[in-house]
Amino acid sequence: MVSASGAPILEVQSLTKRFGGLTAVKNLSFDLYGGEILGLIGPNGSGKSTAMKSIMGIERPTSGTVLFRGDNIAGLPPHRIARQGFGMVFQHSRPLNRQTVLENIMVALLPDSLLKVFADRALVERARAIAERVGLGAVVDRRPPTLPFADLRRLELAKAIARDPKIVLVDEPFAGLTLAEVAMFSDLIRSFRDDGRAVLLVDHNVKSVAALVDRVLAMYLGEEIVTGRADEVMRNETVRRVYLGGAIETSARPEASFADKVPLLQVDNVSVQYGKAQALQGVSIHVHEGEFVSLVGLNGAGKTTLFNAISGLLPYGGTILRGGAPLRGRTPAQIARSGVVHCPETRELFGEMSVRENLDLGGQHLSEEARSRQLAWLFELFPILEERQGQTAQTLSGGEQQMLAIGRALMMQPKILILDEPTLGLAPVILEQLSKALEKLRQTTSITVLLGEQNVTFALPHADRVYVIEHGRIIWEGDPGRFAAEAGEGYL
Ligand SMILES: Nc1ncnc2c1ncn2[C@@H]1O[C@H](COP(=O)(O)OP(=O)(O)OP(=O)(O)O)[C@@H](O)[C@H]1O
Numbered sequence: 001m002v003s004a005s006g007a008p009i010l011e012v013q014s015l016t017k018r019f020g021g022l023t024a025v026k027n028l029s030f031d032l033y034g035g036e037i038l039g040l041i042g043p044n045g046s047g048k049s050t051a052m053k054s055i056m057g058i059e060r061p062t063s064g065t066v067l068f069r070g071d072n073i074a075g076l077p078p079h080r081i082a083r084q085g086f087g088m089v090f091q092h093s094r095p096l097n098r099q100t101v102l103e104n105i106m107v108a109l110l111p112d113s114l115l116k117v118f119a120d121r122a123l124v125e126r127a128r129a130i131a132e133r134v135g136l137g138a139v140v141d142r143r144p145p146t147l148p149f150a151d152l153r154r155l156e157l158a159k160a161i162a163r164d165p166k167i168v169l170v171d172e173p174f175a176g177l178t179l180a181e182v183a184m185f186s187d188l189i190r191s192f193r194d195d196g197r198a199v200l201l202v203d204h205n206v207k208s209v210a211a212l213v214d215r216v217l218a219m220y221l222g223e224e225i226v227t228g229r230a231d232e233v234m235r236n237e238t239v240r241r242v243y244l245g246g247a248i249e250t251s252a253r254p255e256a257s258f259a260d261k262v263p264l265l266q267v268d269n270v271s272v273q274y275g276k277a278q279a280l281q282g283v284s285i286h287v288h289e290g291e292f293v294s295l296v297g298l299n300g301a302g303k304t305t306l307f308n309a310i311s312g313l314l315p316y317g318g319t320i321l322r323g324g325a326p327l328r329g330r331t332p333a334q335i336a337r338s339g340v341v342h343c344p345e346t347r348e349l350f351g352e353m354s355v356r357e358n359l360d361l362g363g364q365h366l367s368e369e370a371r372s373r374q375l376a377w378l379f380e381l382f383p384i385l386e387e388r389q390g391q392t393a394q395t396l397s398g399g400e401q402q403m404l405a406i407g408r409a410l411m412m413q414p415k416i417l418i419l420d421e422p423t424l425g426l427a428p429v430i431l432e433q434l435s436k437a438l439e440k441l442r443q444t445t446s447i448t449v450l451l452g453e454q455n456v457t458f459a460l461p462h463a464d465r466v467y468v469i470e471h472g473r474i475i476w477e478g479d480p481g482r483f484a485a486e487a488g489e490g491y492l
Pocket residue numbers: 019022024042043044045046047048049050051091391395396397398399400425427
């Protein structure tokens with residue numbers, strides 16, 4: 001702790017936020033000091049994002065007090081709270097896509113008027129300095145849609161610190177980042193603390209949070225469980241039970257045990273080009289019926305491109321066969337109907353529709369009876385989806401949305417389920433649940449799974465076989481037991 005002495009800069013007292021009958025945050029109290037990083041952890045839907053938004057004024061607190069340097073700011077509109085010295089990094093990036101990176105930062109510097117994007121010298125200089133600080137110096141003239149994922153998150157950090165806030169609220173900065181990127185982001189957040197700012201940090205990457213924070217507050221169902229030093233909190237029995245969960249068990253089956261002569265899915269020498277960039281280069285993989293195959297690779301390695309090619313969303317060179325028959329020439333809809341179901345990284349939920357409507361869309365090809373059977377089975381895997389059938393998808397927490405996306409894919413009763421980074425934003429305990437759900441799927445159905453992940457602690461235990469993809473090429477193939485020794489560098 002740098003200067004966590006004297007009076008706290010922020011005092012949250014009995015903060016409560018209700019949505020109809022649901023209490024998302026309940027009587028939450030904590031203090032935050034300048035020069036301190038406080039971590040906020042808890043399972044999906046425990047109210048972390050809602051607590052941040054209520055402090056920031058984006059959600060109006062139902063009751064409670066939020067004292068900033070002694071003055072109550074609870075209930076003020078967000079722009080007034082921001083102006084007092086608050087910056088927030090949102091869980092999901094929402095840049096202005098038609099503006100450049102520099103312009104996006106300039107808009108953040110002038111929050112009261114979106115239209116004042118004029119090239120004032122001092123403003124440009126300031127925006128450039130911020131871009132440099134967060135590592136965007138080389139891409140200031142690009143537009144967000146052309147940027148890699150980590151740069152989009154950097155842009156959010158840049159916007160949050162643009163006006164030199166005293167308090168920075170950071171929601172899931174590490175989700176989807178590589179180990180190296182997590183280390184860079186940790187340094188950046190540490191530098192905010194060293195500036196004397198107070199930082200409130202939410203993330204499910206337990207190791208990185210523990211390494212970064214001065215204290216942790218663990219919450220569950222909207223309430224505080226315990227606050228203390230990271231190592232103490234992680235040892236707390238309730239925290240272990242509701243958040244960390246147990247170890248994921250492993251059980252790889254040898255390839256020879258899959259007796260099909262023709263693999264269910266065969267990708268042969270596939271190449272994909274985006275303009276001049278070669279995104280996939282001579283990729284060959286196969287997946288047997290009933291097999292669970294993990295494709296491990298960092299962001300940008302080519303996992304999503306490969307899945308998009310399989311799903312018929314991209315032109316490619318080479319061949320892709322399903323049960324021996326070429327998929328080329330079939331539309332994405334035909335490929336999906338043939339049982340190749342792709343659950344994309346971006347989730348593609350219908351935000352305005354309810355949980356139930358999203359699920360029903362997935363199961364629309366089923367008879368009434370089959371659909372309710374599938375739904376009942378799904379609700380057993382993900383009880384939260386049953387509880388929240390009437391809630392609109394866009395108001396679900398990050399992790400709840402992820403479960404809905406997977407649930408909708410399962411409603412299609414896939415022959416082969418392609419999961420692209422399903423662990424993004426999931427709490428460890430939910431990972432364990434998802435892991436059990438996948439294991440149950442494996443044991444009770446003949447489902448075939450192709451999983452793309454950079455989170456190897458999740459990708460390995462379930463896998464019968466693993467491929468590693470790097471820069472658009474497959475560089476390793478083997479069983480998960482050999483992964484650590486032969487290919488683990490950079491992942492473990
Ligand atoms: N506008 C809303 N209407 C109804 N329920 C809501 C609304 N916003 C949030 N919720 C619910 O409040 C609960 C807390 O959500 P919140 O987003 O704060 O969770 P979280 O701890 O950030 O979870 P995650 O780690 O998955 O992001 C969730 O169950 C969510 O579905």
